[in-house]
Amino acid sequence: MSTETRSNADQRGWQAVIGLEIHAQLSTVSKLFSRAATAYGAEPNTQAALLDVALPGTLPVPNREAIRKAIQFGLAVQGTIAQHSVFARKNYFYPDLPKGYQISQYELPVVADGKIAVRVDDGRRIDVEIQRAHLEEDAGKSVHDAFHAETGIDLNRAGTPLLEIVSAPVMHSAAEAVAYMRTVHTLVRWLGICDGNMQEGSFRCDCNVSVRRDGETRLGTRTEIKNVNSFRFVEKSIEYEIERQIRALENGEAIVQETRLYDPTRHQTRPMRSKESADDYRYFPDPDLPPLAIATADIERERAALPELPQARRQRYIDGLGLPEADADQLCADRANADYFEAVLAAVPGQAKLCANWVLGEVAAGLNEAAIDIAAAPVSPAALSQLLQRLRDGSISGKIAKDVFAAMWQGEGSADAIIDARGLKQISDSGALGAAIDAVLADYPSQLDDYRKGNDKLLQFFVGQVMKRTKGQANPQQLNELLRQKLG
Amino acid sequence: MSLDHTAVRHIARLARLAVREDELESLRSDLERVLHLFDDLAAANVDNLTPLAHPHDQSLGLRDDRVGETDRSEELLALAPFSQGGYYLVPKVIE
Known part of the structure:
Protein backbone atom coordinates (compact mmCIF):
# COMPACT_ATOMS: atom_id res chain seq x y z
CA MET A 1 0.00 0.00 0.00
CA ILE A 299 32.67 6.33 26.13
CA GLU A 300 35.10 3.47 25.56
CA ARG A 301 33.66 1.52 28.47
CA GLU A 302 30.19 1.78 26.94
CA ARG A 303 31.55 0.83 23.53
CA ALA A 304 33.17 -2.31 24.93
CA ALA A 305 29.93 -3.28 26.67
CA LEU A 306 27.70 -2.88 23.61
CA PRO A 307 25.88 -6.10 22.69
CA GLU A 308 26.06 -7.60 19.21
CA LEU A 309 23.68 -5.32 17.30
CA PRO A 310 20.60 -6.53 15.42
CA GLN A 311 22.09 -5.99 11.94
CA ALA A 312 25.24 -7.93 12.80
CA ARG A 313 23.31 -10.75 14.36
CA ARG A 314 20.92 -10.98 11.44
CA GLN A 315 23.88 -11.26 9.07
CA ARG A 316 25.48 -13.94 11.24
CA TYR A 317 22.26 -15.98 11.18
CA ILE A 318 22.19 -15.81 7.39
CA ASP A 319 25.89 -16.29 6.65
CA GLY A 320 26.94 -18.40 9.61
CA LEU A 321 23.85 -20.46 10.36
CA GLY A 322 22.41 -20.59 6.87
CA LEU A 323 18.99 -19.32 7.90
CA PRO A 324 16.69 -17.77 5.30
CA GLU A 325 16.56 -13.96 5.45
CA ALA A 326 12.94 -13.97 6.54
CA ASP A 327 13.75 -16.18 9.54
CA ALA A 328 16.74 -14.03 10.47
CA ASP A 329 14.61 -10.89 10.24
CA GLN A 330 11.91 -12.29 12.47
CA LEU A 331 14.32 -13.69 15.05
CA CYS A 332 16.25 -10.42 15.22
CA ALA A 333 13.18 -8.22 15.51
CA ASP A 334 13.59 -8.63 19.24
CA ARG A 335 16.71 -9.39 21.24
CA ALA A 336 14.93 -11.65 23.74
CA ASN A 337 13.61 -13.64 20.80
CA ALA A 338 17.06 -14.01 19.26
CA ASP A 339 18.61 -14.90 22.61
CA TYR A 340 15.94 -17.56 23.18
CA PHE A 341 16.64 -19.03 19.76
CA GLU A 342 20.39 -19.17 20.46
CA ALA A 343 19.86 -20.82 23.83
CA VAL A 344 17.78 -23.55 22.16
CA LEU A 345 20.34 -23.94 19.38
CA ALA A 346 23.19 -24.29 21.86
CA ALA A 347 21.65 -27.57 23.05
CA VAL A 348 20.75 -28.85 19.58
CA PRO A 349 23.86 -27.81 17.67
CA GLY A 350 23.77 -27.72 13.90
CA GLN A 351 19.97 -27.60 13.82
CA ALA A 352 19.50 -23.86 13.26
CA LYS A 353 16.60 -24.23 10.85
CA LEU A 354 14.77 -26.70 13.09
CA CYS A 355 15.23 -24.39 16.09
CA ALA A 356 14.14 -21.35 14.09
CA ASN A 357 11.03 -23.19 12.88
CA TRP A 358 10.02 -23.99 16.43
CA VAL A 359 10.79 -20.56 17.88
CA LEU A 360 8.98 -18.76 15.04
CA GLY A 361 6.25 -21.39 14.86
CA GLU A 362 4.97 -23.06 18.00
CA VAL A 363 6.62 -20.69 20.49
CA ALA A 364 5.56 -17.52 18.66
CA ALA A 365 2.00 -18.83 18.26
CA GLY A 366 1.81 -19.67 21.97
CA LEU A 367 3.11 -16.25 22.97
CA ASN A 368 0.68 -14.58 20.62
CA GLU A 369 -2.28 -16.46 21.94
CA ALA A 370 -1.37 -15.79 25.55
CA ALA A 371 -0.33 -12.19 24.70
CA ILE A 372 2.89 -12.51 26.67
CA ASP A 373 6.54 -11.73 26.02
CA ILE A 374 9.08 -14.43 25.33
CA ALA A 375 10.64 -13.71 28.71
CA ALA A 376 7.43 -15.06 30.26
CA ALA A 377 7.20 -18.12 28.00
CA PRO A 378 6.17 -21.17 30.05
CA VAL A 379 8.58 -23.33 28.02
CA SER A 380 12.22 -22.43 28.61
CA PRO A 381 14.88 -22.76 25.88
CA ALA A 382 16.36 -25.73 27.77
CA ALA A 383 12.96 -27.44 27.92
CA LEU A 384 12.34 -26.85 24.22
CA SER A 385 15.78 -28.16 23.29
CA GLN A 386 15.07 -31.43 25.13
CA LEU A 387 11.94 -31.82 23.05
CA LEU A 388 13.87 -31.14 19.85
CA GLN A 389 16.46 -33.72 20.85
CA ARG A 390 13.72 -36.35 21.17
CA LEU A 391 12.49 -35.34 17.77
CA ARG A 392 16.00 -35.62 16.34
CA ASP A 393 16.76 -39.01 17.88
CA GLY A 394 13.54 -40.45 16.52
CA SER A 395 11.85 -40.99 19.88
CA ILE A 396 8.84 -39.02 18.71
CA SER A 397 7.42 -37.83 15.40
CA GLY A 398 6.91 -34.20 14.43
CA LYS A 399 3.19 -34.49 15.04
CA ILE A 400 3.62 -35.98 18.49
CA ALA A 401 6.24 -33.32 19.25
CA LYS A 402 3.61 -30.64 18.75
CA ASP A 403 1.29 -32.39 21.19
CA VAL A 404 4.09 -32.73 23.72
CA PHE A 405 4.93 -29.04 23.26
CA ALA A 406 1.31 -28.09 23.93
CA ALA A 407 1.41 -30.15 27.14
CA MET A 408 4.69 -28.54 28.15
CA TRP A 409 3.15 -25.12 27.52
CA GLN A 410 0.31 -26.10 29.87
CA GLY A 411 2.86 -26.84 32.57
CA GLU A 412 2.60 -30.63 32.50
CA GLY A 413 6.36 -31.10 32.85
CA SER A 414 9.42 -31.76 30.75
CA ALA A 415 9.34 -33.34 27.31
CA ASP A 416 10.73 -36.62 28.61
CA ALA A 417 8.28 -36.74 31.50
CA ILE A 418 5.31 -36.13 29.19
CA ILE A 419 6.51 -38.68 26.60
CA ASP A 420 6.92 -41.29 29.35
CA ALA A 421 3.70 -40.51 31.20
CA ARG A 422 1.61 -40.61 28.04
CA GLY A 423 3.49 -43.51 26.47
CA LEU A 424 4.17 -41.45 23.36
CA LYS A 425 7.47 -42.95 22.46
CA GLN A 426 7.53 -43.67 18.78
CA ILE A 427 7.17 -47.29 17.72
CA SER A 428 10.42 -47.92 15.86
CA ASP A 429 10.50 -51.59 16.75
CA SER A 430 9.91 -53.35 13.43
CA GLY A 431 8.23 -56.31 15.15
CA ALA A 432 5.56 -54.18 16.81
CA LEU A 433 5.11 -52.04 13.73
CA GLY A 434 4.89 -55.12 11.50
CA ALA A 435 2.17 -56.57 13.71
CA ALA A 436 0.17 -53.35 13.49
CA ILE A 437 0.49 -53.35 9.70
CA ASP A 438 -0.60 -56.98 9.47
CA ALA A 439 -3.64 -56.25 11.60
CA VAL A 440 -4.64 -53.31 9.39
CA LEU A 441 -4.22 -55.29 6.16
CA ALA A 442 -6.33 -58.05 7.63
CA ASP A 443 -9.06 -55.54 8.52
CA TYR A 444 -9.31 -54.14 4.99
CA PRO A 445 -9.13 -57.02 2.52
CA SER A 446 -11.05 -55.28 -0.29
CA GLN A 447 -8.81 -52.18 -0.14
CA LEU A 448 -5.83 -54.49 -0.18
CA ASP A 449 -7.24 -56.11 -3.29
CA ASP A 450 -7.76 -52.73 -4.99
CA TYR A 451 -4.26 -51.68 -4.14
CA ARG A 452 -2.78 -54.79 -5.65
CA LYS A 453 -4.84 -54.11 -8.78
CA GLY A 454 -3.00 -50.82 -9.13
CA ASN A 455 -4.80 -48.20 -6.99
CA ASP A 456 -1.59 -46.63 -5.55
CA LYS A 457 -3.50 -43.96 -3.72
CA LEU A 458 -4.54 -46.53 -1.14
CA LEU A 459 -0.99 -46.58 0.27
CA GLN A 460 -1.80 -43.39 2.17
CA PHE A 461 -5.00 -44.97 3.44
CA PHE A 462 -3.04 -47.83 4.99
CA VAL A 463 -0.50 -45.41 6.48
CA GLY A 464 -3.35 -43.49 8.06
CA GLN A 465 -4.94 -46.64 9.47
CA VAL A 466 -1.66 -47.82 11.00
CA MET A 467 -1.09 -44.39 12.51
CA LYS A 468 -4.57 -44.52 13.97
CA ARG A 469 -3.97 -47.95 15.41
CA THR A 470 -0.64 -46.86 16.94
CA LYS A 471 -2.12 -43.58 18.16
CA GLY A 472 0.26 -41.66 15.94
CA GLN A 473 3.32 -43.22 17.48
CA ALA A 474 4.57 -45.14 14.48
CA ASN A 475 7.85 -43.87 13.12
CA PRO A 476 6.58 -42.53 9.78
CA GLN A 477 9.67 -43.39 7.74
CA GLN A 478 9.87 -46.91 9.09
CA LEU A 479 6.15 -47.39 8.64
CA ASN A 480 6.40 -46.43 4.98
CA GLU A 481 9.27 -48.82 4.37
CA LEU A 482 7.66 -51.77 6.13
CA LEU A 483 4.30 -51.17 4.50
CA ARG A 484 5.84 -51.11 1.02
CA GLN A 485 7.68 -54.31 1.80
CA LYS A 486 4.53 -56.06 2.93
CA LEU A 487 2.44 -54.77 0.04
CA GLY A 488 5.14 -55.31 -2.55
CA MET B 1 19.98 47.38 17.10
CA SER B 2 16.67 49.12 17.41
CA LEU B 3 13.24 47.93 18.45
CA ASP B 4 9.76 48.94 17.38
CA HIS B 5 6.46 48.57 19.17
CA THR B 6 5.55 45.46 17.23
CA ALA B 7 8.66 43.71 18.54
CA VAL B 8 7.84 44.79 22.09
CA ARG B 9 4.31 43.43 21.79
CA HIS B 10 5.69 40.16 20.42
CA ILE B 11 8.16 39.79 23.29
CA ALA B 12 5.42 40.59 25.79
CA ARG B 13 3.18 37.96 24.26
CA LEU B 14 5.91 35.32 24.46
CA ALA B 15 6.41 36.17 28.13
CA ARG B 16 2.63 36.18 28.64
CA LEU B 17 2.77 39.76 29.92
CA ALA B 18 -0.18 42.10 29.45
CA VAL B 19 1.37 45.36 28.34
CA ARG B 20 -0.77 48.49 28.05
CA GLU B 21 -0.40 50.66 24.96
CA ASP B 22 0.82 53.59 27.06
CA GLU B 23 3.63 51.40 28.48
CA LEU B 24 4.97 50.39 25.11
CA GLU B 25 7.23 53.36 24.51
CA SER B 26 8.98 53.28 27.88
CA LEU B 27 9.47 49.51 27.62
CA ARG B 28 10.76 49.90 24.11
CA SER B 29 13.41 52.41 25.10
CA ASP B 30 14.43 50.35 28.16
CA LEU B 31 14.83 47.22 26.06
CA GLU B 32 16.71 49.12 23.41
CA ARG B 33 19.22 50.29 26.02
CA VAL B 34 19.70 46.67 27.07
CA LEU B 35 20.30 45.72 23.45
CA HIS B 36 22.88 48.49 23.10
CA LEU B 37 24.72 46.92 25.98
CA PHE B 38 24.92 43.73 23.93
CA ASP B 39 26.23 45.76 20.99
CA ASP B 40 29.04 46.89 23.28
CA LEU B 41 29.73 43.30 24.24
CA ALA B 42 29.65 42.24 20.61
CA ALA B 43 32.38 44.78 19.86
CA ALA B 44 34.85 42.93 22.08
CA ASN B 45 37.47 40.88 20.27
CA VAL B 46 36.80 37.19 20.95
CA ASP B 47 38.72 35.77 18.01
CA ASN B 48 40.73 33.23 19.94
CA LEU B 49 38.15 32.33 22.56
CA THR B 50 35.90 29.29 22.74
CA PRO B 51 32.31 30.22 23.57
CA LEU B 52 31.32 29.44 27.15
CA ALA B 53 27.97 27.93 28.00
CA HIS B 54 28.46 28.72 31.65
CA PRO B 55 30.58 31.30 33.50
CA HIS B 56 32.05 28.70 35.84
CA ASP B 57 34.66 26.38 34.43
CA GLN B 58 33.20 23.31 36.01
CA SER B 59 31.50 20.24 34.73
CA LEU B 60 28.22 18.82 35.74
CA GLY B 61 27.86 16.60 38.78
CA LEU B 62 25.72 13.54 38.16
CA ARG B 63 23.58 11.40 40.43
CA ASP B 64 22.88 7.68 40.45
CA ASP B 65 19.58 6.43 39.08
CA ARG B 66 17.70 5.89 42.32
CA VAL B 67 14.24 6.96 43.42
CA GLY B 68 14.52 9.25 46.42
CA GLU B 69 11.24 11.08 46.56
CA THR B 70 8.06 10.25 48.36
CA ASP B 71 4.56 11.20 47.32
CA ARG B 72 3.85 14.78 48.40
CA SER B 73 0.96 15.34 46.07
CA GLU B 74 -1.46 16.40 48.81
CA GLU B 75 0.77 19.21 50.02
CA LEU B 76 1.59 20.31 46.50
CA LEU B 77 -1.96 20.17 45.18
CA ALA B 78 -3.02 22.30 48.15
CA LEU B 79 -0.78 25.09 46.84
CA ALA B 80 -2.65 25.24 43.53
CA PRO B 81 -5.66 27.54 43.04
CA PHE B 82 -7.73 24.61 41.79
CA SER B 83 -7.37 20.88 41.92
CA GLN B 84 -9.65 17.87 41.73
CA GLY B 85 -9.22 14.12 41.89
CA GLY B 86 -5.46 14.46 42.19
CA TYR B 87 -5.16 16.71 39.13
CA TYR B 88 -4.20 20.36 38.93
CA LEU B 89 -6.99 22.18 37.16
CA VAL B 90 -6.28 24.88 34.61
CA PRO B 91 -8.56 26.74 32.19
CA LYS B 92 -9.59 24.49 29.34
CA VAL B 93 -6.77 23.99 26.84
CA ILE B 94 -8.15 23.01 23.48
CA GLU B 95 -6.15 21.73 20.57
Missing part, protein backbone atom coordinates in the same frame (compact mmCIF):
# COMPACT_ATOMS: atom_id res chain seq x y z
CA SER A 2 2.79 2.38 0.93
CA THR A 3 4.85 1.59 -2.11
CA GLU A 4 1.74 2.46 -4.09
CA THR A 5 1.63 5.88 -2.49
CA ARG A 6 5.28 6.31 -3.31
CA SER A 7 4.73 5.50 -6.92
CA ASN A 8 1.57 7.62 -6.97
CA ALA A 9 3.57 10.63 -5.88
CA ASP A 10 6.37 9.69 -8.26
CA GLN A 11 4.09 9.15 -11.21
CA ARG A 12 2.57 12.56 -10.76
CA GLY A 13 5.98 14.20 -10.84
CA TRP A 14 6.30 14.87 -7.12
CA GLN A 15 8.79 13.69 -4.54
CA ALA A 16 7.94 13.51 -0.85
CA VAL A 17 10.64 14.39 1.68
CA ILE A 18 10.26 13.06 5.21
CA GLY A 19 12.27 13.42 8.39
CA LEU A 20 11.32 11.98 11.77
CA GLU A 21 11.91 13.21 15.30
CA ILE A 22 11.55 10.13 17.47
CA HIS A 23 11.04 10.55 21.19
CA ALA A 24 12.22 7.53 23.15
CA GLN A 25 11.65 7.55 26.91
CA LEU A 26 14.81 6.21 28.50
CA SER A 27 14.08 3.37 30.87
CA THR A 28 15.52 4.79 34.06
CA VAL A 29 13.77 4.32 37.40
CA SER A 30 14.10 8.00 38.34
CA LYS A 31 13.68 11.18 36.32
CA LEU A 32 16.26 13.04 34.29
CA PHE A 33 16.79 15.82 36.83
CA SER A 34 14.87 14.78 39.95
CA ARG A 35 14.72 11.68 42.13
CA ALA A 36 11.02 11.10 41.51
CA ALA A 37 9.96 7.71 40.11
CA THR A 38 9.16 7.28 36.42
CA ALA A 39 6.86 4.24 36.73
CA TYR A 40 3.91 4.31 34.35
CA GLY A 41 0.34 4.29 35.55
CA ALA A 42 0.69 5.76 39.06
CA GLU A 43 -2.08 7.91 40.56
CA PRO A 44 -1.88 11.44 39.12
CA ASN A 45 0.81 13.72 40.54
CA THR A 46 2.10 11.15 43.05
CA GLN A 47 5.42 10.96 41.21
CA ALA A 48 5.99 14.67 40.76
CA ALA A 49 8.73 16.00 43.01
CA LEU A 50 9.30 19.61 44.03
CA LEU A 51 11.54 20.08 41.01
CA ASP A 52 9.00 18.56 38.61
CA VAL A 53 6.29 20.97 39.73
CA ALA A 54 8.84 23.80 39.37
CA LEU A 55 8.88 25.07 42.93
CA PRO A 56 11.33 27.96 43.19
CA GLY A 57 14.66 27.12 44.79
CA THR A 58 14.90 23.61 43.41
CA LEU A 59 17.86 22.66 41.23
CA PRO A 60 18.26 19.93 38.61
CA VAL A 61 20.87 17.18 39.04
CA PRO A 62 21.21 14.92 35.99
CA ASN A 63 20.74 11.18 36.12
CA ARG A 64 23.97 9.35 35.20
CA GLU A 65 22.07 6.38 33.80
CA ALA A 66 20.10 8.52 31.32
CA ILE A 67 23.38 9.88 29.98
CA ARG A 68 24.85 6.37 29.73
CA LYS A 69 21.84 5.24 27.72
CA ALA A 70 22.17 8.20 25.36
CA ILE A 71 25.85 7.30 24.84
CA GLN A 72 24.91 3.67 24.12
CA PHE A 73 22.46 4.77 21.46
CA GLY A 74 25.01 7.12 19.91
CA LEU A 75 27.60 4.37 19.69
CA ALA A 76 25.11 1.90 18.24
CA VAL A 77 24.34 4.31 15.37
CA GLN A 78 28.04 5.05 14.85
CA GLY A 79 27.52 8.64 15.94
CA THR A 80 29.93 11.06 17.54
CA ILE A 81 29.57 11.36 21.30
CA ALA A 82 30.12 14.95 22.40
CA GLN A 83 32.71 15.10 25.13
CA HIS A 84 31.31 18.47 25.96
CA SER A 85 27.60 19.05 25.60
CA VAL A 86 25.22 21.66 26.91
CA PHE A 87 21.71 21.64 28.36
CA ALA A 88 19.59 24.51 27.10
CA ARG A 89 16.24 25.96 28.03
CA LYS A 90 13.53 25.78 25.40
CA ASN A 91 11.01 28.38 26.45
CA TYR A 92 7.30 28.05 25.86
CA PHE A 93 4.11 28.29 27.84
CA TYR A 94 1.91 25.29 28.25
CA PRO A 95 0.19 24.07 31.42
CA ASP A 96 1.90 20.65 31.35
CA LEU A 97 5.28 22.40 31.52
CA PRO A 98 5.21 24.22 34.85
CA LYS A 99 8.69 25.78 34.64
CA GLY A 100 7.79 27.64 31.45
CA TYR A 101 10.73 25.96 29.75
CA GLN A 102 11.84 22.47 28.90
CA ILE A 103 15.41 21.49 29.62
CA SER A 104 16.71 20.17 26.32
CA GLN A 105 19.86 20.39 24.26
CA TYR A 106 20.30 22.75 21.34
CA GLU A 107 23.69 23.65 19.91
CA LEU A 108 25.69 20.85 21.45
CA PRO A 109 23.66 17.60 21.65
CA VAL A 110 25.16 14.50 23.23
CA VAL A 111 25.04 12.52 19.94
CA ALA A 112 25.70 13.81 16.42
CA ASP A 113 26.18 12.40 12.91
CA GLY A 114 24.93 8.86 13.27
CA LYS A 115 23.38 6.58 10.70
CA ILE A 116 21.33 3.44 10.58
CA ALA A 117 20.75 0.88 7.84
CA VAL A 118 17.07 0.31 7.17
CA ARG A 119 15.44 -2.46 5.14
CA VAL A 120 12.26 -1.31 3.47
CA ASP A 121 9.37 -3.74 2.90
CA ASP A 122 10.03 -3.90 -0.83
CA GLY A 123 13.51 -5.28 -0.14
CA ARG A 124 15.51 -2.08 -0.69
CA ARG A 125 18.11 -1.06 1.86
CA ILE A 126 18.51 2.61 2.70
CA ASP A 127 20.95 4.35 5.02
CA VAL A 128 19.21 6.95 7.15
CA GLU A 129 21.39 9.69 8.55
CA ILE A 130 20.69 10.55 12.17
CA GLN A 131 21.62 14.20 12.49
CA ARG A 132 21.52 14.26 16.24
CA ALA A 133 20.12 12.68 19.37
CA HIS A 134 19.71 14.84 22.42
CA LEU A 135 18.57 14.47 25.98
CA GLU A 136 15.54 16.34 27.22
CA GLU A 137 12.78 16.09 29.78
CA ASP A 138 9.27 14.95 28.97
CA ALA A 139 6.31 17.19 29.78
CA GLY A 140 3.32 16.30 31.95
CA LYS A 141 -0.01 15.12 30.61
CA SER A 142 -3.15 17.12 29.99
CA VAL A 143 -6.48 15.42 30.57
CA HIS A 144 -9.23 17.07 28.59
CA ASP A 145 -12.27 14.87 28.77
CA ALA A 146 -12.49 14.08 32.48
CA PHE A 147 -13.42 17.61 33.50
CA HIS A 148 -16.17 19.96 32.58
CA ALA A 149 -14.77 23.38 31.83
CA GLU A 150 -11.19 22.75 32.82
CA THR A 151 -8.17 20.73 31.81
CA GLY A 152 -6.59 18.43 34.37
CA ILE A 153 -2.82 18.32 34.67
CA ASP A 154 -0.86 15.26 35.77
CA LEU A 155 2.84 15.96 36.23
CA ASN A 156 3.96 12.36 36.80
CA ARG A 157 5.50 12.24 33.33
CA ALA A 158 7.13 15.67 33.68
CA GLY A 159 10.88 15.20 33.82
CA THR A 160 10.98 11.64 32.47
CA PRO A 161 14.17 11.38 30.39
CA LEU A 162 13.67 11.45 26.64
CA LEU A 163 16.14 10.85 23.89
CA GLU A 164 15.02 12.83 20.86
CA ILE A 165 16.41 11.16 17.75
CA VAL A 166 16.39 13.45 14.74
CA SER A 167 16.78 11.98 11.26
CA ALA A 168 17.85 13.96 8.24
CA PRO A 169 15.02 14.62 5.74
CA VAL A 170 16.08 11.68 3.59
CA MET A 171 13.03 9.45 3.40
CA HIS A 172 10.68 9.62 0.44
CA SER A 173 7.65 7.52 1.31
CA ALA A 174 5.52 6.53 4.25
CA ALA A 175 6.91 2.99 3.88
CA GLU A 176 10.49 4.21 4.27
CA ALA A 177 9.58 6.31 7.29
CA VAL A 178 7.83 3.38 8.98
CA ALA A 179 10.71 1.02 8.20
CA TYR A 180 13.14 3.52 9.73
CA MET A 181 10.97 3.94 12.81
CA ARG A 182 10.72 0.18 13.26
CA THR A 183 14.48 -0.18 12.95
CA VAL A 184 15.07 2.44 15.64
CA HIS A 185 12.36 0.83 17.78
CA THR A 186 14.10 -2.54 17.55
CA LEU A 187 17.45 -0.96 18.33
CA VAL A 188 16.40 0.94 21.47
CA ARG A 189 14.75 -2.17 22.89
CA TRP A 190 17.73 -4.29 21.86
CA LEU A 191 20.03 -1.94 23.76
CA GLY A 192 17.64 -1.96 26.71
CA ILE A 193 17.51 1.83 26.79
CA CYS A 194 13.76 2.18 26.15
CA ASP A 195 10.91 -0.27 26.70
CA GLY A 196 9.41 0.76 23.36
CA ASN A 197 5.86 0.62 24.70
CA MET A 198 3.96 2.75 22.22
CA GLN A 199 0.56 2.51 23.92
CA GLU A 200 2.10 4.03 27.03
CA GLY A 201 3.85 6.70 24.97
CA SER A 202 7.39 5.45 25.64
CA PHE A 203 8.16 5.66 21.93
CA ARG A 204 6.48 8.23 19.70
CA CYS A 205 7.38 10.55 16.91
CA ASP A 206 6.84 13.81 15.07
CA CYS A 207 6.84 13.53 11.28
CA ASN A 208 8.15 16.38 9.12
CA VAL A 209 6.70 16.15 5.65
CA SER A 210 7.14 18.24 2.52
CA VAL A 211 6.83 17.62 -1.20
CA ARG A 212 8.65 19.02 -4.20
CA ARG A 213 8.62 18.65 -7.97
CA ASP A 214 10.84 15.86 -9.27
CA GLY A 215 14.28 17.24 -9.98
CA GLU A 216 13.87 20.17 -7.59
CA THR A 217 16.77 20.28 -5.12
CA ARG A 218 15.39 22.80 -2.65
CA LEU A 219 13.06 21.52 0.05
CA GLY A 220 9.40 22.46 -0.05
CA THR A 221 7.61 24.06 2.89
CA ARG A 222 7.14 21.40 5.53
CA THR A 223 4.46 20.60 8.02
CA GLU A 224 5.02 18.70 11.24
CA ILE A 225 2.61 15.98 12.37
CA LYS A 226 2.90 15.87 16.14
CA ASN A 227 3.00 12.98 18.56
CA VAL A 228 2.15 9.95 16.48
CA ASN A 229 2.30 6.83 18.61
CA SER A 230 1.83 3.85 16.34
CA PHE A 231 3.53 2.57 13.19
CA ARG A 232 0.22 2.42 11.42
CA PHE A 233 -0.64 6.02 12.27
CA VAL A 234 2.80 7.14 11.10
CA GLU A 235 2.15 5.45 7.77
CA LYS A 236 -1.41 6.71 7.43
CA SER A 237 -0.71 10.26 8.54
CA ILE A 238 2.27 10.66 6.20
CA GLU A 239 0.33 9.21 3.28
CA TYR A 240 -2.50 11.61 3.96
CA GLU A 241 -0.18 14.58 4.36
CA ILE A 242 1.72 13.85 1.12
CA GLU A 243 -1.56 13.67 -0.80
CA ARG A 244 -2.91 16.81 0.85
CA GLN A 245 0.20 18.82 0.01
CA ILE A 246 0.37 17.63 -3.59
CA ARG A 247 -3.28 18.41 -4.12
CA ALA A 248 -2.91 21.88 -2.58
CA LEU A 249 0.13 22.71 -4.70
CA GLU A 250 -1.52 21.41 -7.85
CA ASN A 251 -4.44 23.72 -7.08
CA GLY A 252 -2.05 26.63 -6.84
CA GLU A 253 -2.28 26.92 -3.06
CA ALA A 254 0.74 27.46 -0.83
CA ILE A 255 1.70 25.09 1.99
CA VAL A 256 1.65 26.80 5.37
CA GLN A 257 4.44 25.79 7.71
CA GLU A 258 2.46 24.53 10.67
CA THR A 259 2.00 21.81 13.23
CA ARG A 260 -0.74 19.32 12.50
CA LEU A 261 -2.41 16.56 14.47
CA TYR A 262 -3.38 13.17 13.09
CA ASP A 263 -6.96 12.14 13.70
CA PRO A 264 -6.99 8.33 13.55
CA THR A 265 -10.77 8.07 13.38
CA ARG A 266 -10.97 10.20 10.23
CA HIS A 267 -7.56 9.20 8.86
CA GLN A 268 -6.58 12.79 8.26
CA THR A 269 -4.38 15.52 9.67
CA ARG A 270 -5.59 18.93 10.79
CA PRO A 271 -3.82 22.09 11.93
CA MET A 272 -2.93 22.40 15.60
CA ARG A 273 -2.37 25.55 17.66
CA SER A 274 -0.09 27.86 15.73
CA LYS A 275 3.17 26.88 17.26
CA GLU A 276 5.83 29.31 18.24
CA SER A 277 8.59 29.08 15.66
CA ALA A 278 12.10 27.99 16.59
CA ASP A 279 13.21 31.61 17.07
CA ASP A 280 10.51 32.08 19.60
CA TYR A 281 11.69 29.23 21.79
CA ARG A 282 14.54 31.54 22.85
CA TYR A 283 16.94 28.69 23.53
CA PHE A 284 19.80 29.57 25.84
CA PRO A 285 22.19 27.51 27.96
CA ASP A 286 20.55 26.60 31.26
CA PRO A 287 22.38 28.55 33.96
CA ASP A 288 21.42 25.86 36.50
CA LEU A 289 23.43 23.24 34.61
CA PRO A 290 27.13 23.56 33.79
CA PRO A 291 28.25 21.77 30.62
CA LEU A 292 28.12 18.00 30.60
CA ALA A 293 31.57 16.48 30.25
CA ILE A 294 31.85 12.89 29.05
CA ALA A 295 35.29 11.32 29.45
CA THR A 296 36.79 9.22 26.65
CA ALA A 297 37.21 6.39 29.13
CA ASP A 298 33.47 6.42 29.84
